[in-house]
Amino acid sequence: MISFLSTQVTYITTSRMPNHQPPSSPKQKQHHRHRHHHHNNRTPQRQQAIKRPDAVIFPPDPQETGPEVVDRIYRSFGLTDQFPVECLDFVNSLLEKDPCSDTSASNLIDYTKAPFITIDNDNSMDLDQAMWICYTNEIHENGIFPSASKVAESDGSPKYILVSYAVADGAYFVPALSPLFQFALRKGGSSFYLPGKSIPMLPRQLSENVMSLNEGVKRRALIFDMYLNAADGSTAKTNYCWGVIQSRWKGSYREVDEYYHACDVKDIQQHAFTDPTCEFTETLDLLRKVGQMRRQLAAQRDVVDYNRGESSYVTLSGDGKQLIFSKSVRYMTELYNEQISLLCNSEGANILFQMDEEEEASSGTGEDGEENNKDIVHPIFRVQNGPREEQVKVLEAVIMNTLKANGIDDIRWSWNKEKTPIGPYLATLRAHQQQLKQKTGINSEEDRRWTSALCVIERQAMITNVAASFSATPEDGHHSLKMTHYARFSSPMRELVGCFTHKELWEGHTGSFSSVRLTSQSDIALRNKVIRAARRSKAMQKKLSGALFLHMLNVTFYKELKERRLNRRTVYKGILMGMDFSEKRNKSRRCYVRLEDPTIEVKVFGEDLDYHFGCRYGPKGETYGRRGSAVAIAPKPGSLADDAEDDEMPPTFQAGQRVTIRVADYAQFYGQTSRSRWIFIMNLDEEEVPEGEMTKTDYEEAPKRISRTSLLRNSVVDRDLMQDLLMTEEEDASDDVSSVELE
Numbered sequence: 001m002i003s004f005l006s007t008q009v010t011y012i013t014t015s016r017m018p019n020h021q022p023p024s025s026p027k028q029k030q031h032h033r034h035r036h037h038h039h040n041n042r043t044p045q046r047q048q049a050i051k052r053p054d055a056v057i058f059p060p061d062p063q064e065t066g067p068e069v070v071d072r073i074y075r076s077f078g079l080t081d082q083f084p085v086e087c088l089d090f091v092n093s094l095l096e097k098d099p100c101s102d103t104s105a106s107n108l109i110d111y112t113k114a115p116f117i118t119i120d121n122d123n124s125m126d127l128d129q130a131m132w133i134c135y136t137n138e139i140h141e142n143g144i145f146p147s148a149s150k151v152a153e154s155d156g157s158p159k160y161i162l163v164s165y166a167v168a169d170g171a172y173f174v175p176a177l178s179p180l181f182q183f184a185l186r187k188g189g190s191s192f193y194l195p196g197k198s199i200p201m202l203p204r205q206l207s208e209n210v211m212s213l214n215e216g217v218k219r220r221a222l223i224f225d226m227y228l229n230a231a232d233g234s235t236a237k238t239n240y241c242w243g244v245i246q247s248r249w250k251g252s253y254r255e256v257d258e259y260y261h262a263c264d265v266k267d268i269q270q271h272a273f274t275d276p277t278c279e280f281t282e283t284l285d286l287l288r289k290v291g292q293m294r295r296q297l298a299a300q301r302d303v304v305d306y307n308r309g310e311s312s313y314v315t316l317s318g319d320g321k322q323l324i325f326s327k328s329v330r331y332m333t334e335l336y337n338e339q340i341s342l343l344c345n346s347e348g349a350n351i352l353f354q355m356d357e358e359e360e361a362s363s364g365t366g367e368d369g370e371e372n373n374k375d376i377v378h379p380i381f382r383v384q385n386g387p388r389e390e391q392v393k394v395l396e397a398v399i400m401n402t403l404k405a406n407g408i409d410d411i412r413w414s415w416n417k418e419k420t421p422i423g424p425y426l427a428t429l430r431a432h433q434q435q436l437k438q439k440t441g442i443n444s445e446e447d448r449r450w451t452s453a454l455c456v457i458e459r460q461a462m463i464t465n466v467a468a469s470f471s472a473t474p475e476d477g478h479h480s481l482k483m484t485h486y487a488r489f490s491s492p493m494r495e496l497v498g499c500f501t502h503k504e505l506w507e508g509h510t511g512s513f514s515s516v517r518l519t520s521q522s523d524i525a526l527r528n529k530v531i532r533a534a535r536r537s538k539a540m541q542k543k544l545s546g547a548l549f550l551h552m553l554n555v556t557f558y559k560e561l562k563e564r565r566l567n568r569r570t571v572y573k574g575i576l577m578g579m580d581f582s583e584k585r586n587k588s589r590r591c592y593v594r595l596e597d598p599t600i601e602v603k604v605f606g607e608d609l610d611y612h613f614g615c616r617y618g619p620k621g622e623t624y625g626r627r628g629s630a631v632a633i634a635p636k637p638g639s640l641a642d643d644a645e646d647d648e649m650p651p652t653f654q655a656g657q658r659v660t661i662r663v664a665d666y667a668q669f670y671g672q673t674s675r676s677r678w679i680f681i682m683n684l685d686e687e688e689v690p691e692g693e694m695t696k697t698d699y700e701e702a703p704k705r706i707s708r709t710s711l712l713r714n715s716v717v718d719r720d721l722m723q724d725l726l727m728t729e730e731e732d733a734s735d736d737v738s739s740v741e742l743e
Helices: 026-040 044-049 068-078 083-095 179-187 202-212 253-264 280-298 333-363 387-403 421-440 445-464 496-510 520-562 604-615 696-713 716-731
Strands: 117-120 127-136 162-169 192-193 197-199 216-228 235-246 249-252 312-316 323-327 381-383 469-471 574-581 588-594 601-605 617-619 633-637 659-668 679-683
Touching: 044 679, 068 192, 068 197, 068 253, 068 323, 068 520, 083 179, 083 696, 117 253, 117 280, 127 280, 127 333, 127 588, 162 235, 162 280, 162 333, 179 496, 179 520, 192 520, 197 312, 197 445, 202 323, 216 253, 216 333, 235 421, 249 253, 253 280, 253 333, 312 520, 323 387, 323 520, 387 445, 421 445, 496 520, 588 604, 588 659, 588 679, 601 679, 604 617, 604 679, 633 659
Parallel strands: 117 249
Antiparallel strands: 117 127, 127 162, 162 216, 192 197, 216 235, 312 323, 381 469, 574 588, 574 659, 588 601, 617 633, 659 679
């Protein structure tokens, strides 16, 4: 979830750091001599092994309000919600005429009698899609509605379910070569989102007003009438047209989920949606039915339904002043709505692909001897390659070794890609885990081991996938969705790709370009620009989200640095999700820890483990792939100090273990702010300490022994803390220094 910037470190070759102050008091001199003695007795391997930051600094105290932070992040990337005059003039020209009666671009079919609804987040204002779903026994032409909207499901008569999906008309409102299209292309080809404020791709007069499919008003839309077989939800036929709709209700995922819950507990007598006068009850009921059937079809195609578990997202506080972490809630309605959107995008892609194929087939010399080189349709597809063979082998190895490390029978439960696709395999593991919970109880030792191992395996399976991208050809389709053709039609107000695919569908439908200035060559060049802009926009949103998370880490962890005594800092519990420990040059060694609260993933770097435990950590066993994925790490032989005691041996860490972390420091490497990051001390959770190695009492004492070793290592924070301790001793000779030593 969190993507830290890569960092670099330097080797310790002397006992001093830059800006090191010579000792002044007798006790400091005694400590200084002892420190030098310790360093001089290190083995050469140890002197070359331990890495550390160039400098340790305190981050700026984040006092900005939430909206100020969001504005600052947007400004830092040159993003603004302002539009040039020519764009606003173009919008005003659209507003001067009624889009719903303008047939210059296409003939519009009246769908206003159909009870469309929109379902989105509670605070959404830019409504791209609306839907109307009903039973029917016939496949109708566009605009000819079933004579009886409600067909009793119990009589077994309905053959089809009509899913009519209306999408805001991107081709009409954002025509190619218009000032609005060209500015969106330069701006990044997408809307950008942070909590409390978005940077819209289009002026809000369009995206939140005349183009948005708002409740109770007529709106122009591209409409897909998708007829599904009532028995299993498979596609029977899809028609498309341009028309006018009038949404009956602006709903939210939360409200629809509440309705479904009321239906499940038989508490719907007083629910407004069950009123006989409610026009869209059938749509809500069939949305769940269609969503479930389409999810089942996806499972049959071996589409992986990842269990992402609980996670935290950033939002504004209730008063709108501060940014906070909040637990994410995934509504089932979102999953059902997602299936309708996927259906529309795949059907639209199939239509574009067929148009393109027919164009190519008809090119050449006709019967009359005339050349026919019609080249109008230039689709954009969303594609995703499957993982490389090397990545699949890494996944297999990590799964097997994670099971072993967590005491689970790897012979029985390991994944064999030749026999079982990854989707059904993960479903089998989840089913067994649920059975264990019922049998042994939640939080039993066996349940904890299975829960931790499954978290690691799910994460590894997700990161094995290759990122999707946009392409002029369908290539090998979309691997994760298991679709031959997939495009983006459903978000024309948020993605310029959507406006372009709308344009291509209209041009393929009419057999002519939408502008006299367009030619085959210029349209292909425009498509390439749109694809590049789409790729840039994905990267930009990732940077925005990354900057926001870095700020949230500062907000969360900065208060810890104000507590100078490490043993009083907050202990964050989590699961060690994975490790990359490549021994190749310039490759950072890192561990990935998913915290329990907030539910985010942070990185603990190998050099920080080296520094705090006084050794060199390396992989225990094999590593896999280019990143050196490891399942366990341990101190490398010979990297410990010669005088290290047995009871001070640093711990071995393995994927799936419950661990704790504390904030140790904040480091800026080589004086570059962009390379700053948090430094954490990671240790085993008490319940994870191997039996026989340490008793509970021993484990509680171990951090103090480790801290005494740590104080010999000339950290800026350690040195300042040592001075505080010495001053405390001078003020009160009876004060027990050990009670405030670092953990």
